Amino acid sequence: xxxxxxxxxxxxxxxxxxxxxxxxxxxxxxxLARVLDAAIVGQVPRHELISRILGIAGLMLLRAxxxxxxxxxxxxxxxxxxxxxxxxxxxxxxxKGPHWSRGRAAGELASAVVDQVEALDGFFAKYLPAMAAAxxxxxxxxxxxxxVDVIAGLVLLITAPLIPLFMALVGxxxxxxxxxxxxxxxxxxxxxxxxLRGLSTLKxxxxxxxxxxxxxxxxxxxRQRTMSVLRIAFLSSAVLxxxxxxxxxxxxxxxxxxxxxxxxxxWTPLTLQAGLFCLLMAPEVYAPLRQFAAHxxxxxxxxxxxxxxxxxFDGLPQDDDALGEAEGxxxxxxxxxxxxGAALAVDGLRLLAPGRSxxxxxxxxxxxxxxxxxxxxxxxxxxxxxxxETIARLRPGEGDIRIDGLPLAEWREPALRERVAxxxxxxxxxxxxxxxxxxxxxxxxxxxxxLDAARRxxxxxxxxxLPQGLDTPLGGRGHGLSGGQAQRVALARLFLRxxxxxxLDEPTAHLDEATxxxxxxxxxxxxxxxxLLLATHAPAVAARLxxxxxxxxxxxxxx
Numbered sequence: 001x002x003x004x005x006x007x008x009x010x011x012x013x014x015x016x017x018x019x020x021x022x023x024x025x026x027x028x029x030x031x032l033a034r035v036l037d038a039a040i041v042g043q044v045p046r047h048e049l050i051s052r053i054l055g056i057a058g059l060m061l062l063r064a065x066x067x068x069x070x071x072x073x074x075x076x077x078x079x080x081x082x083x084x085x086x087x088x089x090x091x092x093x094x095x096k097g098p099h100w101s102r103g104r105a106a107g108e109l110a111s112a113v114v115d116q117v118e119a120l121d122g123f124f125a126k127y128l129p130a131m132a133a134a135x136x137x138x139x140x141x142x143x144x145x146x147x148v149d150v151i152a153g154l155v156l157l158i159t160a161p162l163i164p165l166f167m168a169l170v171g172x173x174x175x176x177x178x179x180x181x182x183x184x185x186x187x188x189x190x191x192x193x194x195x196l197r198g199l200s201t202l203k204x205x206x207x208x209x210x211x212x213x214x215x216x217x218x219x220x221x222x223r224q225r226t227m228s229v230l231r232i233a234f235l236s237s238a239v240l241x242x243x244x245x246x247x248x249x250x251x252x253x254x255x256x257x258x259x260x261x262x263x264x265x266x267w268t269p270l271t272l273q274a275g276l277f278c279l280l281m282a283p284e285v286y287a288p289l290r291q292f293a294a295h296x297x298x299x300x301x302x303x304x305x306x307x308x309x310x311x312x313f314d315g316l317p318q319d320d321d322a323l324g325e326a327e328g329x330x331x332x333x334x335x336x337x338x339x340x341g342a343a344l345a346v347d348g349l350r351l352l353a354p355g356r357s358x359x360x361x362x363x364x365x366x367x368x369x370x371x372x373x374x375x376x377x378x379x380x381x382x383x384x385x386x387x388x389e390t391i392a393r394l395r396p397g398e399g400d401i402r403i404d405g406l407p408l409a410e411w412r413e414p415a416l417r418e419r420v421a422x423x424x425x426x427x428x429x430x431x432x433x434x435x436x437x438x439x440x441x442x443x444x445x446x447x448x449x450x451l452d453a454a455r456r457x458x459x460x461x462x463x464x465x466l467p468q469g470l471d472t473p474l475g476g477r478g479h480g481l482s483g484g485q486a487q488r489v490a491l492a493r494l495f496l497r498x499x500x501x502x503x504l505d506e507p508t509a510h511l512d513e514a515t516x517x518x519x520x521x522x523x524x525x526x527x528x529x530x531x532l533l534l535a536t537h538a539p540a541v542a543a544r545l546x547x548x549x550x551x552x553x554x555x556x557x558x559x
Contacts, residue, residue: 003317004124006084007077011128014077017070018133018288021063026144028059029280037273070129078125085117088317089309094413099395104312107192112312119305122298134292141285145278151265152251152278156285159247192218244286251282341370341531342404342419342500344391346556349399351386360386362554364399370500373524373532375542378551384535385425387551388503391533392422403501421499425506427490429478434463434489435470437478441493449496456522457492458515459485484510491519495526502527504534508541520544 004011035052038044090113093101101109138160146153195202195211202208255275257263310316346366353360360383368374376384390397393408393416401408403419411419429437438450438459445453454460454470462485466472478486487510494502507523508516520541523532534545542548549556 003081003085003120004077004128007080007124010073010077010080011124014070014074014125014129015132017066017073018129018291019136021066021070022133022137022140022284022288024059024063024066025284026141026281028056028063029277029284031056031059033273033276033280036276037271041272071125074125074129078121078123081124082117082120085120085309085317086113089113089117089313092313092317097394099389108312112309116305116308119298119301122295123302126295127292127298127302130288130292130295133288137288138285141281145281148274149255149266149270149278151254152282155250155254156247156282159243159250160285160289162243244283244290247286248282251278255279340498340500340529341372343370343402344368344501344531344533345400345402345405346391347400349387349390349397349401351383351390351395351397353383353386359554361397361551361556364551364554364556366549366556368531368533370531371529372547373527373545374534374547374549375545376533376535376549376551376556377537377539377542380537382551383554384551385505387556388422388505388533388535389424391501392420392503394422419499420501420503421494421497422503423487423490423494423505423507425509427478427486429474429481429486429489431474431476433468433471433473434459437474437489438470438492438496441496445496450492453492453495456495456526457488458519458522459488459492461515462488482510484515487511488519491523495522500530502530502532502534504532506536507534508536508538516541 031052035049035056038052039046039049093109139157142153142157142160144153145156192215195215199208202211254263255270255278258266258270259275306316344367346364349361349364349366350359351361351364364387366387376387378384386395389395391401391408393411403411403416408416430440434454435447435450438453439445441453442449450470451460454463459470463469463472472480474480478489481489487507491507504523508519511519516538523534524544532545534541536542547558549558
C-alpha cells in the first residue's frame, strides 16, 4: 500500500468509478421498475414511456463509460507503480554492485524484477478498486432497500457480510499457497537459468540428460503447487456463489410468495414497482462481492510477490529509491588544476574474500599522483583483482579510499563511472555486434570513433577476417570470440571514454608478444596525462610503466 503513493490520482479515479456507477445503477433500476409498473399496471401507452426508456439507455451508456474510465485509470496506476518498482530495484542492483549480485542466483533476481513485479498488476489495477466497491456498495444497497421492503433489505443485509467473512478464512490459505508457489517459481527460474548458462559444460561431461530430468521434476513440482493455488481460488468462488445464490433466491421466493398471497408480512401491499426494484437490486448487492472475489487471488499473489522481493533485495523499494541521488553521494567538486589525471589515495584498507578465513588485504596503503602510471604485481590469488575492484567500488572494503580527495562512498554513481574506467580479466560482452559491444564505452559514439577505437585495440586484426567485420554478431557473453579477442573488444571501449583513473587487470594476458606490445603502446599513449594502475604478471609489461608495486602479505609496497 505504501507503493500506491506513486500513482495516487489514478488509483483514486479507479476506486471512485465503481462507486459512481453504483449510484447510477440505483437510479437505473428504479426507473426501469417504474416504467414496467406503468406499462403493466397503469397501462400507459408506449409512446408516453419513450423518454423514460431513453433515460434508462443513457444511464446504461454512462455507466459503461465510467467503468471503462475506471479500468483505464487502474491500468495506468498499475503501470506507473510497476515501472517505479522495477526502476527502484534496478537502482538498488546498481548500488549494491556485482559483489552483492554474484551471491544470488541471477534467475531469481530476474524473476523478481520481471515476473514478481508483474504480480502487482492485479492488486492495483483490479483488487483495490474492487475492494472499495465491495466495502461500501453491498451495505449501501441493502440499507437502501429497507424503506422499500424491510424483509428483502434484512435478507440481503444479513447474507452479504457472511461472504467476506468466509472468503477471509479461505484467503489465509490462498496467501500461503501463493507465497509457496512464487518461491518455487523463483527457484525454478534460477535453476533453469543456471542450467542454461552451463549447458555446454553439462553436455561435455555427459550430464545433459540427468539435468533435463531434474528440470522436468522441478517443473512438475511447480505444476502441483499451481494446482493447489487454483483449488483454493475455486473454493473461494464457490463460497461466494453459494451465499449469493441463497440471498437472491431468498428475496425472489419472498416476493413471489407475497404476490401469490402465501405470505403477509407487510403492513402495506407490495406494489409491482417495489417488488421489481427489489428483484433488480438483489443480484447487484452481490455483484461487487463477486468482482472482489474474482480479484481476491490477486491480493494473495501480490503479497507473496512482495515477500519474495523483500527477501531477495533486502527490503522493499522506498520513496527515496526513486530519487536516485539521495543514496549516491555528492557530486564531484570542480578540479582547480584542470588536469585529466585523478589522484588516488588508499589507506588502511582491509578486504575479506568469500571462503577465506584470513583477510586478503590488511592495512594496505597506496597513493598515486595525478597522471602517474604504476604496475601492480604479485602471484595469482594474492588479491590484485580484489584490490582493483574495491577501488572501483565493485567490492565492499574497510578503510579509506579517496579519488581526487573525495571519499569513495560519497561519489555519485554516474560521476564515479565517468571518472574511473575498469577493464577486468573477464570482460562482459553482450549479444550484439562487435561494434555494439565497443560502443558500450560511449553509446553516442560515431562509426568513425568506433572504428578508431577498434584499430587502437587491435580488434581490426581479427574482425577484418570475419564476413561482416565489426558488424559480426556475437552470442551471449561474447560467444564466438577467443579470450584474447574479447579482451581487445573490452579495451576498445576504453578508447571511447575520457576517464581520469584507469584500472586494468591483466589486459594483455591472452595476447601474443607482438600484439601485446602494440596494445600496450596504445594503452600508454591513451593514458598519457591520466592515472593508470595496471595489474600484471609480466615483468616486461611492468617495466613499461613508471612505477612497480608489489602486493604481498596483505600489503602494497614499492617493488
